[in-house]
Amino acid sequence: MGEVLFLAHRVPFPPDRGDKIRSHHLLKALAKLGPVHVGTFGETKQDMAQRPELVTIAKTHALIERAKPLPLAGAEALVKGRPVSLTAFDHEAMRRYVAKTLGNHRIETIFVFSGQMGQYIPDRFAGRVVIDLCDVDSAKFEAYADAGQRRWLNRREGALLALEEERLARRADRLLLISENEVDLFRSRLSASTKADLYALGNGIDAQFFDPVQVGLQADLEEGEDPQLVFTGQMDYPPNIAAVGWMIENVMPTLRKTYPRARFHVVGRAPVQSIRDHHGENGVRVWGEVPDVRPFLKSADVVVAPLLIARGVQNKVLEAMAMAKPVVVTPGAATGIDAVDGVHFAIAEPEPAATLDRIEALLSDDEKRLGMGKAARQFVVERMNWDRIYIRLAQLLDGSESGRDAA
Known part of the structure; x- marks a missing residue:
């Protein structure tokens, strides 16, 4: 399917938490289909030590330390009127890597894992854009507010993320969510004028390891x-x-x-x-x-x-x-x-x-x-084994009818 630029908000190694498990397996699946370039962030010493893993799987990579404290990201987000979760992952070094990779390689697909990374898709990119949101984050922050957790801040975050999700829905050629329930929820929150190509792509489990x-x-x-x-x-x-x-x-x-x-x-x-x-x-x-x-x-x-x-x-x-x-x-x-x-x-x-x-x-x-x-x-x-998910992902990427119909 040509070369892919894979953007993930956390380095997909080691696969030891929910989001990293999913991004790890999606990256492995993409690497089987063609050359992959990886732009990602690390937050801990363990994260930053994963460069050798990226070297083994990626044609090029950028592992950038994300060191912006959350209070600073929050203050910056308030000034700029942006969601905190996007501002926290806003980094000029990532923009430079994306621009360099698109300039030096024949990237046919940008695959974005998690909504925080949608900000790095250049407007001028004419290739295919696949975005895996996993969950409807705006609804999650609204639920936090409804539960009494930092009501004003979470209500604000939910509203701003809903706008970003709408933008990403318009930008993506295919937008993935983790279940049919999330697909239905996401679709129900879009404006009537927004046409989005939505698909459910579930999670798998490494049943040989968890045995x-x-x-x-x-x-x-x-x-x-x-x-x-x-x-x-x-x-x-x-x-x-x-x-x-x-x-x-x-x-x-x-x-x-x-x-x-x-x-x-x-x-x-x-x-x-x-x-x-x-x-x-x-x-x-x-x-x-x-x-x-x-x-x-x-x-x-x-x-x-x-x-x-x-x-x-x-x-x-x-x-x-x-x-x-x-x-x-x-x-x-x-x-x-x-x-x-x-x-x-x-x-x-x-x-x-x-x-x-x-x-x-x-x-x-x-x-x-x-x-x-x-x-x-x-x-x-x-x-629910990962091999089934790999096949499903390949079907979604090549646009086959079986990929569209499978849930």
Whole structure:
């Protein structure tokens, strides 16, 4: 399909968080189809150490350190009337790389991963533009505001991002979202005059890596402790913070009346202070970043994902399912996973009694719990592997009719 310029707001290595997992696999898929040039940002020492990985996959690359503090980006955004999330990723060095790459190479396609990078598509570029927004970010910020989180700032961000999403919809030849639900939501927010070519491209799971036979139990979870609940995720991300806080406050105290030794393990990097403060109370253990989440998942009796605000397909849910674990999810966390409630996972409304019912039903029935875990793994192995996503992406890029019809 010719040479591709791939722009991602975070370096797609290592694939250790939701957005980087998706961008990592999309980049791998594109590299199989033709030469790829990569422009991306790094935020940490680990990010900036990924240059050798980029060298192995990209014809040329730019790994630029993004060091603009969020308060500075916020102040700049207010002055310029722009979204904070775009301003935070606005960097002259990236503009120079894009211009140089387009000038020196025969780029036929610009593939943009995440809306923050749409600002780097030159107006004069006449080739194909593919934009993967993943989720409808404007709706996410509106949900934060509705939940009482920094109402004015999040309401402003949502409104400005909605304008940017409309612009990107007009600019893209193909615009991708992570599920049909997100496609429908995005379409409903566009003005009547905007014609957009929208497609759903789901997430996959590396079921060979997330395979319970590949790892042992996590020793520190004290085999025999009854029972073990696990949540995994980036713990400075607002939806994860809200989900864990809700679980700690609304579910664990009541659950421990039935199971006095029940423990709830919060596993994920950068836990905020409001979550760390709960460490040690009502069976809560906050682990922070760990070398490998798989032993924690393998050691869990039940994995929980009680997300109150959820956009798109949740990798944490797919990973737990691949590890043959029963997962109790809210309807939002189940979005984009075409599994059957009560067979492959358990859906509970974000209400304490409903969540407790689903958790306790699994804890009290070993056969049901193990059966659901087995069915969950079989489902993701057969239906949500990355090879299927690679084929779907290739179909979308070449414009084949099968790509348009597949969901």
